[in-house]
Amino acid sequence: MARLLVSVAAGFLFGLGLVLSGMTQPARVLGFLDPLGAWDPTLLFVLGGAVGVTLVAFRFVLRRPAPLLAARYQLPESTRIDRPLVAGAVLFGIGWGVTGYCPGPGIALIASPTWETWVFLPAMLVGILAHRGFVTRRRGAIRQETPMSSSAPI
Amino acid sequence: MMLAPFDPSAALGGGILIGLSAVLLLSLNGRIAGISNLLGGLVGAPAADVPWRLLFLAGLVAGVAVFQGATGLVPEARAAFPPWLLAAGGLLVGFGTSLGNGCTSGHGVCGLGRLSLRSLVAVLVFLGTGVVTAMIVRHGFGVA
Incomplete structure (x- = not known):
């Protein structure tokens, strides 16, 4: 039950982040991907902000033997x-x-x-x-x- | 809704929220917040594995809906965009993320956060092909 609440809360946060940052507007994304037009750096800031958080926080999270509400981390195995x-x-x-x-x-x-x-x-x-x-x-x-x-x- | 000018604080703030979402899901549930795999995992998944995926996706839609409702900023459809091109692109996004095991969130936000070389390669490849494709479609064929 707690895990399901976490899922919906994490999803909500994700959606909020997407829409706040402008990533729900394809014109912004294409404005970034196409440097020949009026270049829009938004995507770089979004990815930078998100990866900045995960890069730091995942270090601490994955140092723990297991997640707080589940038996184990389910990470991609292939490298x-x-x-x-x-x-x-x-x-x-x-x-x-x-x-x-x-x-x-x-x-x-x-x-x-x-x-x-x-x-x-x-x-x-x-x-x-x-x-x-x-x-x-x-x-x-x-x-x-x-x-x-x-x-x-x- | 017209495209507002570039707003660095909104972009960075939104990105941080996406990062926090990934941290929340990994630290508590031990799961990777990769949208394509969240979605693709619904197919043929054990019944117990379905609800959390659906709830995450429902939460995502709710987050977007609440923001759009509160601000009144609702994106308009692109009137001049060819529907067949949107359909072809959608097919490629679905097939490609399933084959390559991840998208902007799985390989980008989470994979780079885990210092995965595999994800770094994927991100560089899809960013590179995305840039080349967007330039060709917009300037070669004049579709916007």
Whole structure:
């Protein structure tokens, strides 16, 4: 129960951060990604602020043997820089550069739905499901080989 | 809603809130606040693993809705943006983050915070391709 409250509170904070910083507006994101236009440094400040906090706080958090409300930390296990990682980042970067939405702001579209909500969100979900189906099929085909790194949760 | 001029304190403040959210979720629940994996994990996850993911996402939407309700600043849809392009981009965002195991929050905010080299590579690659793509789409094809 306490863990669920933490989840909803953390989600709320995340949403507040996204909208306060302007990251729910694709024009801001694209203004950052496109240095040939009127360059908008917002994203740099958002990522800087967020990573500044995690970089310092995670040191102390991960020094503890376990989280306060759960048995263990569930961290991504893979440290390999492999083809799925790079190919995935390339495809995501293209989709991001085209639309101005990454998954967080994509979800945030539900808060004030427009036509963009009903086009982007279902497409993103189909993309996730398509990859899941792709992985399941390949796993079936190459059971003997080492598991794909993309199965590790982040 | 017109795009307001760059506001460094709002950008930094919002970023800090996102960072605090990630710290809260990791320090108490032991989980990484990566949106694409929060979402993707809903598919085929054990039933016990579903509620916290849904609640985080619901909280995110609520946070955005409360802010928009309080300020009256609601983003408008881009009237001239081609729907097929938004759909194609959405497909790539979903497929790519699932294949690469993370997005701006998972690899960016959390992965960089954990000093993960894997995440640093992902961030540099998606930022790089994002920049190249945005320049081509906006200046090569005139879509904004």
